[in-house]
Amino acid sequence: MALADREGLKALSMRRLGAELGVEAMTLYHHLPGKDALLDGLVERLLTRAAPAEFGGPSWRDDLRGYAGALTAALLAHPNLFPLVVTRPAITPGNLRAMEDALTSLGRAGFPPGTALDILYSVIGFVVGHVAAQVASGRGEEPDPALLSAGLTPGEFPLLSAAVAAGREPAARFGFALDAMLSGFETARRPGGA
Incomplete structure (x- = not known):
């Protein structure tokens, strides 16, 4: 994970990992069947870091809100690994x-x-x-500078200008949309729990 964080996924080979660990690349094959298993393990490590061992907060909504926040933080902390998350199935024992x-x-x-x-x-x-x-934007949680500096004029784009002027940060938009999703999920619950 540290190697990929530091040098990107292209630097991640069995030979390079072996050199990083001070062993021959062939030694790694005693622990992993191949590079695919290494990549799957990275996805597992990244996703399971965000997953609580067991939910159990005050409510299922709080649990999911906490999980969404932890997953967001874990993925943003390792942007070089993010392509693996979207291209590899997360079907490993830890993820399951x-x-x-x-x-x-x-x-x-x-x-x-x-x-x-x-x-x-x-x-x-x-x-x-x-x-x-x-x-993709490399901005993290910062507002979109292109939108802020697009030369919006209230006469031509009154609603967009007002929305941008309100200055809602991406984290606030994220929270708003997540809460809306969670409210929608409420309709699928059985009365009285399981």
């Missing part, structure tokens, strides 16, 4: 365990398993889209 734990918690909150999985995928997809825009 984290998903099972999340589904268990959502089940206790009254969501049927299929609905709980839809909710989890929706939150993950929302976070990945949000992070993709930030990683």
